[in-house]
Amino acid sequence: MDEASDEDLMARIAQGDERAxxxxxRRYAARAVxxxxxxxxxxxxxxxxxxxxxxxxxxxxxxxRPVAAFRTWFYRIVLNLCLNRQRRAPMLPLPAxxxxxxxxxxxxxxMQREEADRRLTTAIAALPDRQRAAIVLTYHEGLGNAExxxxxxxxxxxxxxxxxxxxxxxxxNLGAILDGPC
Amino acid sequence: xxxxxxxxxxxxxxxxxxxxxxQLRGAAERLIVAExxxxxxxxxxxxxxxxxxxxxRADLAAASVPESEAATGAINALAAFxxxxxxxxxxxxxxxxxxxxxxxAPVWPRVAVLASxxxxxxxxxxxxxxxxxxxxxxxxxxxTAVTDTDLSVVAFDPEPLTGVRP
Numbered sequence: 001m002d003e004a005s006d007e008d009l010m011a012r013i014a015q016g017d018e019r020a021x022x023x024x025x026r027r028y029a030a031r032a033v034x035x036x037x038x039x040x041x042x043x044x045x046x047x048x049x050x051x052x053x054x055x056x057x058x059x060x061x062x063x064x065r066p067v068a069a070f071r072t073w074f075y076r077i078v079l080n081l082c083l084n085r086q087r088r089a090p091m092l093p094l095p096a097x098x099x100x101x102x103x104x105x106x107x108x109x110x111m112q113r114e115e116a117d118r119r120l121t122t123a124i125a126a127l128p129d130r131q132r133a134a135i136v137l138t139y140h141e142g143l144g145n146a147e148x149x150x151x152x153x154x155x156x157x158x159x160x161x162x163x164x165x166x167x168x169x170x171x172x173n174l175g176a177i178l179d180g181p182c
Numbered sequence: 183x184x185x186x187x188x189x190x191x192x193x194x195x196x197x198x199x200x201x202x203x204x205q206l207r208g209a210a211e212r213l214i215v216a217e218x219x220x221x222x223x224x225x226x227x228x229x230x231x232x233x234x235x236x237x238x239r240a241d242l243a244a245a246s247v248p249e250s251e252a253a254t255g256a257i258n259a260l261a262a263f264x265x266x267x268x269x270x271x272x273x274x275x276x277x278x279x280x281x282x283x284x285x286x287a288p289v290w291p292r293v294a295v296l297a298s299x300x301x302x303x304x305x306x307x308x309x310x311x312x313x314x315x316x317x318x319x320x321x322x323x324x325x326t327a328v329t330d331t332d333l334s335v336v337a338f339d340p341e342p343l344t345g346v347r348p
Contacts, residue, residue: 022257025260029253029254029256030253047256051260054257058265061268116237117237120234121237124234124237138196139235139238163194164190164194167192167230168193174233177233178230179226
């Protein structure tokens with residue numbers, strides 16, 4: 001059953017198969033945590049959202065129809081939970097943990113990279129929710145505009161507008177960083 | 183292609199030309215060759231793409247709990263308690279499965295239009311025409327009364343000059 005498609009597993013989950021649910025949870029838990037962390041910028045919230053999203057998969061399996069990919073439906077659940085939570089409580093500007101280790105040999109280059117990453121992370125965090133979601137889905141999940149639109153429950157042209165506005169804001173905030181080496 | 187259109191293309195599809203729509207790619211590449219500002223826009227878009235990919239990866243690496251560990255935690259947390267009863271509507275139990283699986287989504291707009299027209303027709307049938315008919319009947323009765331009066335004058339009243347009755 002490990003090689004079963006998401007759709008087959010969902011059909012089994014709809015019949016109350018807990019083992020199928022464990023399999024799909026193993027497939028998608030890490031993705032849910034990753035997406036939720038990038039959107040909420042809060043580890044504790046992200047972990048809770050991942051659990052809640054998986055639980056909703058279990059509870060709603062009988063109502064799910066394979067008209068779209070399971071991944072699209074699941075990401076939509078995660079994203080909606082993230083956005084709902086952020087409406088209730090504002091996100092944290094930066095993670096509490098320290099910076100990741102950087103193996104660049106040149107200290108100056110390393111400092112420049114860290115500064116660029118820090119400013120970009122802050123700029124992404126300051127974007128409006130849906131613009132940030134479009135950027136995360138495109139650049140971290142590697143999704144196309146059509147699938148991003150399906151997850152955000154909007155049109156492809158609306159996603160394109162979100163991306164244009166988000167990148168315009170990021171360019172303005174990053175300024176000279178985009179002129180130098182990465 | 184204008185410079186602003188190229189900037190939109192870069193924002194929507196990224197700096198990798200292979201991701202651009204084929205019908206726009208030729209014009210965009212010609213503009214990049216011909217226009218220094220277009221080349222600068224492409225270079226900035228390339229840097230922004232690189233920074234975005236790197237920053238989102240670094241952002242996760244900075245997290246105190248690795249993604250896979252957090253995912254395992256979520257799975258274990260779900261496994262630790264009994265899963266709740268799944269939501270099944272009573273109607274879903276008795277409905278025939280093939281009918282239940284029918285995807286009616288593309289038909290809904292047409293069904294909505296048909297229902298609206300039917301409701302409008304029903305409403306007009308109940309109220310609209312009746313009110314108009316009453317008004318028309320009243321008007322017709324009034325005009326008939328005038329006509330009757332005129333006819334009686336012509337038929338039974340004496341001639342004004344001679345006084346002779348018809």
